[in-house]
Amino acid sequence: MDGEPPVKIGKQRVLMIDILITAYPWIKAFHLMAVIAWMAGLFYLPRLYVYHTERASVGSEFSETLKVMEAKLYRLIMNPSMIMTWVLGLILVGIPGVVDWGSGWFYVKFACVLGMTWFHHWLGQRRKDFVADQNSVTGRHYRLMNEVPTVLMLVIVIMVIVKPI
Template identity: 60%
Template sequence: MSDLLSTLYPWMKAFHVMAVMSWMAGLFYLPRLYVYHAERGSGPGEPGESLAVMEAKLLHLIMGPASVATWVAGLILVMTPGIVDWSMIWPWTKAAGVIAMTLFHHWLMIQRRRIASGKGLSGRHYRMMNEVPTLLMVVIVLSVIVKF
């Protein structure tokens, strides 16, 4: 099994990076759509209906599959012998960042339901939350590249 994981390592790493890029694109863009929805799409009709369709498709067709692919490929990478030294701090900070990213994703799903029911937050609040993925990305990338 370890020979197979070692052979697949570069492919899993490439797949993981592509999945992360797709997931992050959605995590950066969805809160921005929520800002537009809160500020310009609160009434019936357009643009609220178009924004709701865009939000749903982004969440379910891009972000959902990309997050699952990120997790699966990441776990396969972690299981590859000799890749992760668990005595160092970086794998733990990366793991905490990825878990926080996943929790943020779920928060975005909850917010979509709240917006649909007319109980969404203000555009200012969503604008501030739009910075969360950037902060988490900094922690994750520094953890993996610098290995502090």
């Protein structure tokens, strides 16, 4: 447009973009590894809750063992992998050309990732219930909820790979 000054991009910003573009395959690889670890936890923790609900009486040695397993899975594997998934995903989104902001696939994927994050925190709340010996959710409910990450994963993979919208 005549009369408008050209947009200036600082040398540091150009350098940062160049670094991100060069590092893209590495960022994407570590993002995928974090997603796999997070998904493993999202699949396994509800299964532990089924066992905890159906096979461990309150105060039993098995119940206490499950509490330790659940805590370690949630705090040492699931939380760090969720955080890394988000951090690396946001870095990927910031790399020019990675996302076509005019297509719908990214928005559907993002909504599913928000759903996955909600599910993660829901599992964390249920873990606190078990720690307090206050679980009120049935094993059947945990089995049904275990389908949530599966459905979200299917939609996410289709959106990222096929990009139907």
